[in-house]
Amino acid sequence: METEIPTIFSAKRTSFVRTSVIREILKLTVENSDILSFAGGLPNPHLLSKDILGSVMEATIRENIATALQYGDSSGYLPLRKQIIEELTDVPWNSPDSIIITHGSQQGLDILGKMFMDSDTNVLIEDPVYLGALQAFSPYHPQFFSVPMETDGPNLFWLEEILSQNKIHVFYANPSYQNPSTYTWSLEKRKQIASLLDEKEIILIEDEAYRYLDFEGNVYPSVSSLRKRNDLTFVLGSFSKILSPGFRLGWTVVPEVYRSLFTAIKQGNDLNSNQFSQVIVSKLLDEMDFKDHLRSIQRFYSEKKEILVSLMKNFLPEAKFSLPKGGMFLWVEYPKVSEKELMKQCLTSGVAMVPGSEFSPVKRTSSNFRMNFSFLGDVEMEEGVKRIAKVYRDINT
Template structure:
């Protein structure tokens, strides 16, 4: 009897084979034990969620308009939520109409939609150095050639940016200008104006991601790049409720010029048709019935105390010669150890002491600085932060630099 042979199935697409998963998610899977003090995840503090207010909003929507809340919706988003989002942006100095807004399933989806609408395989995308990990993934998955713009403590250097734009002819610059992930740094108003000027003169889209901007502990708010008149036709502003309301709602949005916004809507229609209706209506009801800004101020006050607790313990925890950022808001700070340290190699022995961080290397589009690491300071209490830093110091001292 002849045994039949079968051909192998066709391979995965090249983009699926070439783009890996998130190192942060991999670390969180390893450090999920409850005894681990986890500075690795970018997780908002769950005890600060306004669970009662959110539950009331869902109850009201399901009691009053169940036939609408449980039905299909338009791809662009529920009009009542788009109007509320437009009003919030207008109050903050960026005149916006509801029709300027596309609601997305988290701001992460906005990145994917923009990559679909703007990027052809082989196109160049410029990013900060270091850069938000999920943006590197989204652009890489689209087949982009991702190039880091040299910068400093304020972000991308405008002179280096212009040189790269002239030489590389990129499609876009991606930036998180306020309380950046991973560094916590903020672009000054002057730097933002200089970046906008480059985009206006040289022809460049700017994707301005602002998930953390409302979480300010100190200092004055800096206007969005999108508010600069000369780039209003070429800036996409991304926002999210994940850090100020709750990440489980999966509600984000993008504000974009008409042609690009419509292209993103077509891409979203193909991806998921629309963001869940009940979540959108509940968020809109929450905005109508509750004072989100007051809630955010309470959250920011707690986060500021936790940042201070981390800053107070870093000098003792980190090796002599280390440096770190002092963010005015957000969720993260960035540390650089002496150059002989490799934070990726040191991570296992730190995790063995029941504490975790994210090594800095994965945040770089180019050659990484392996002595860097990201610490999230918002998920733990000040007491837990102090204990976590004690463990971190033991872990770093227990290894050899450069292992």
């Protein structure tokens, strides 16, 4: 039976909470294994060596069980924070104290929303934007401004226009292999925007969840590393795309002045991040050849991208997309169809993609869909593209 209670008693902020069609589609595809899903952002679970994982788990149980099964430091397990500094960050003012380990980078987004956003806070985001960031920030009901994205980063004309006409407090950006577009800021734009943000004194929340997924193994300098105002810049990283989302571990590089506040908010969330996962991940980094592991992930994703690109060119030449340099998505424009119709008919035909409107800062339809290529097998991918092509042609005739 439906009940009125939630709306009567819920806090005002709950009316701003955004739901996610992606999670709904994921639920559907888990419940119905016949659906071929290009929808999730699911890293391929077979990329992590089961042998190394098994021996690391055994060693943890033998040697580190007291630590692994205890509460831990709210900032995170120190050996892991040191490894992150050595291998996975580039801001020059780093020290283990600057790293706070979170439950996925998603928790970092939530904490930063809580720290910086009120109803009168002007927050700049990209268009399109990572939906999970909108979900994290929306309950605080900030005023969102959005800058249109080009394949090499934000449109600079619009960025300067927005910054000159409004006092922007926070810019949330995902500069490398953005979710959903995979657009990647050029080095030139990174430098220009870093200095603009310094000049205007704007806090940057830089989401680097896909930083290490370049198909050629390139790593761009973070925008934060190019800023002079290191007190106004946060970098979020994640183990989800480079090891496994199952560990639920990420980190935020936090400027010194905000560390105690960030940690106190995290304590209110969960006291500390999963200690067991942290010990395992730290040992994994010790045991595996991490650079070699990254290269094999990059090669694998690059090959999967090639396969999807050639399937799309063969079976759906009407679809338009730019070639990604990294990441796990194609951002595909399907001309001359209604987004809702294509989505509905695809699901009926047993294939799922995420409609572009999900990544729009404002309510509007889109002719783009996000297609993941990292999860489906090659044969399933071909069958999925054929199903989409049939649906697309049926709608268009």
